[in-house]
Amino acid sequence: MGHHYVRPACRAETEAEVADIERKIRNRGYYPVRMGGDDYDQLQADPEEVTRRFTQVILQEAQRRIEMADDKLRGKMHRVIVCPANDDMFELDPLLHQQATSWRPMIRTRSI
Numbered sequence: 001m002g003h004h005y006v007r008p009a010c011r012a013e014t015e016a017e018v019a020d021i022e023r024k025i026r027n028r029g030y031y032p033v034r035m036g037g038d039d040y041d042q043l044q045a046d047p048e049e050v051t052r053r054f055t056q057v058i059l060q061e062a063q064r065r066i067e068m069a070d071d072k073l074r075g076k077m078h079r080v081i082v083c084p085a086n087d088d089m090f091e092l093d094p095l096l097h098q099q100a101t102s103w104r105p106m107i108r109t110r111s112i
Contacts, residue, residue, distance in 0.1 A: 031057045055091055062095055 012018045022032040043050050
């Protein structure tokens with residue numbers, strides 16, 4: 001299988017160890033991405049690809065969290081307030097405005 005390394009230095013030898021490290025990274029508000037050396041080199045050479053990949057990962061994580069909230073809130077009466085901040089990308093808006101199965105986020109926008 002080989003070894004997996006995480007920056008800062010952290011070594012995982014099994015899939016379970018890698019999954020645990022990824023969970024810890026997500027729980028701290030970061031976005032883990034697996035890649036090989038060639039992918040890493042490509043990203044280092046192409047800042048536009050970094051932006052594209054980062055946006056893709058953020059949208060996937062937001063979708064994962066929406067689905068998790070939907071599962072936990074199904075059948076319960078809750079009002080969910082979603083508050084994107086000034087550093088959140090506009091690409092999140094359509095995802096946040098979509099109708100979830102068991103909850104509807106309350107989002108208000110204001111033109112300034």
